[in-house]
Amino acid sequence: MSQSTMPTPQEPAASGVSGQRPDAMTGSIERILPEATLARLTQYLRALNTLQSQGETRTSSGVLAQEAGVNPAILRKDLSLLGSYGTRGVGYMVADLAQHISTAMGLGQQWRVAIIGAGNLGRALSGYGGFQSRGFEVVALLDAAPEVIGSRVGKLAVEDIKNLKAVLEATSANIAVLSVPGAAAQELCDQVVACGVRSILSFAPIALQVPTGVNLRKxxxxxxxQILAYHAQNLG
Amino acid sequence: MSQSTMPTPQEPAASGVSGQRPDAMTGSIERILPEATLARLTQYLRALNTLQSQGETRTSSGVLAQEAGVNPAILRKDLSLLGSYGTRGVGYMVADLAQHISTAMGLGQQWRVAIIGAGNLGRALSGYGGFQSRGFEVVALLDAAPEVIGSRVGKLAVEDIKNLKAVLEATSANIAVLSVPGAAAQELCDQVVACGVRSILSFAPIALQVPTGVNLRKxxxxxxxQILAYHAQNLG
DNA sequence: GGCTGTGAATCTTTTCACAGCC
DNA sequence: GGCTGTGAAAAGATTCACAGCC
Known part of the structure; x- marks a missing residue:
């Protein structure tokens, strides 16, 4: 991730976060969830949605794990990090559990995503249905190329990257996605960070440097x- | 990793491989590289390319690690899994090391990629420059929608998914990329596997089941x- | 009887720290 | 002196296996 990956996965596989919080002083009993657990929790949520849409009201670690493609023991361990929301001998209530996971993952609020780079990938991402349905709204799409600026992509008009700060402020974006060539990525990343965005998902094929407190996934x-190719060579 | 994934991935975060080889009987001294190492090796390769294009002929674990965004100790450990290609007190020869990593990762051969699903994402992927430059050639783009079939995307015409088997055979594709909606993914995955493709990269938001011996990354x-949102909530 | 929650065991990955060599 | 290569230690993640509860 993985990448993540990741993972980072992992990679997975290809992914990572910089900026650890130096031990909460907040009153609430916040739990720091391992990266690997976070990745799986989203799969559980999806599996729960599927079950719910099939009319299931109750489930078990075995069924859920099967659906999410993991082993039941680690699923139970992951869930136990959030608290005890199951019933021994019975299982989990689908709706309850989904609610608890959502809350723990911060999906209560609406996240506003700005996509930097309106190339093929940026445009594909801005239309990706999987985002809208999970609380992520693409609020801006920016690019530097004059021939692209002003063109429409879905409901959005591509904005000039020169107006980055104004656009980020006007849209209150709190997540940035970098879908730009490697050569431009670090410079744009710095700009985005300077505008106060602290969460960045990068598709650029280079290792970006970000200050502590900013979290970056790639x-x-x-x-x-390439990882597939390695396995293909060795397993094939 | 996860790269995101990945991790991953990882991957990475969000990524994984199914199908372990049950201990080689091949004569060659094949090394099984850990998943996490594989993800990093590709970063080292990239860093080496950068250095090479800057005219550097020699480097050190410190410099390379910095460029690749990892810690020097793990870089040296990763490289030591491939053999001893450095010189104590001196460092690594850029060109040599790049060559060794490429070989170890199976990048000697040309990989032929079929993209299943010619939606926004599929089209973006088929035009992604990062593939061509690394030994991956997109040889086919398939879709089920009549209004898309036959249209041109770059040099490729979109083929009818009904001809999957014929197209995969004609193009000798050895890697498939699934950029289709979740609902269609398992069915298409099965078909691709039935056609003999054993390496699949999936963008579908579900857990796909594949038989042993097929390797799948997501x-x-x-x-x-969502992982970013979690961190944003907790660090911000 | 069946399924959760969890300590203990195992396995994997990363980091440390230093011997070995140029 | 400097940098690699690598054992040993530490940290982290997964799996096992079973006690606890319905």
């Missing part, structure tokens, strides 16, 4: 294929 | 954003 498509 | 864009 998805590296060529890396994914 | 990149899950919504998961990446």
């Amino acid at each position: 998805v590296d498509l060529a890396t994914e294929l | 990149v899950d864009l919504a998961t990446e954003l």
Whole structure:
């Protein structure tokens, strides 16, 4: 991730977060969830949605784990990090559990995503249905190329990257996605950070440097294929 | 990793491989590289390319690690799994090391990629420059929608998914990329496997089941954003 | 009887720290 | 002196296996 990956996965596989919080002083009993657990929790949520849409009201670690593609023991361990929301001998209530996971993952609020780079990938991402349905709204799409600026992509008009700060402020974006060439990525990343965005998902094929307190994840498509190629060579 | 994934991935975060080889009987001294190492090796390769294009002929674990965004100790450990290609007190020869890593990762051969699903994402992937430059050639783009079939995307015409088997055979594709909606993914995955493809990269937001011996990696864009959202909530 | 929650055991990955060599 | 290569230690993640509860 993985990448993540990741993972980072992992990679997975290809992914990572910089900026640890130096031990909460907040009153609430906040739990720091391991990265690997976070990745799986989203799969559980999806599996729960599927079950719910099939009319299931109750489930078990075995069924859920099967659906999410993991082993039941680790599923139970993951869930136990959030608290005890199951019933021994019975299982979990689908709706309850989904609610608890959502809350723990911060999906209560609406996240506003700005996509930097309106190339093929940026445009594909801005139309990706999987985002809208999970509380992520794409609020801006920016690019530097004059021939692209002003063109429409879905409901959005591509904005000039020169107006980055104004656009980020006007839209209150709190997540940025970098879908730009490697050569431009670090410079744009710095700008985005300077505008106060502290969560960045990068598709650029380079290792970006970000200050502590900013969290960065990477998805590296060529890396994914290379790992596949390695396995293909060795298993094939 | 996860790259995101990945991790991953990882991957990475969001990524994984199914199908372990049950201990080689091949004569060659094949090394099984850990998943996490594989993800990093590709970063080292990239860093080496950068250095090479800057005219550097020699480097050190410190410099390379910095460039790749990892810690020097693990870089040296990763490289030591491939053999001893450095010189104590001196460092590594850029070109040599790049060559060794490429070989170890199976990048000697040309990989032929079929993209299943010619939606926004599929089209973006088929035009992604990062593939061509790393030994991956997109040889086919398939879809089920009549209004898309036959249209041109770059040099490729979109083929009818009904001809999957014929197309995969004609192009000798050895890697498939699934960029289709979740609902269609398992069915298409099965078909691709039935056609003999044993390496699959999936962007579908579900857990796919594949038989042993097939290796599957996933990149899950919504998961990446959700992990960011979690950190944003807790660090911000 | 069946399924959760969890300590203990195992396995994997990362980091440390230093011997070995140029 | 400097940098690699690598055992040993530490940290982290997964799996086992079973006590506890319905």
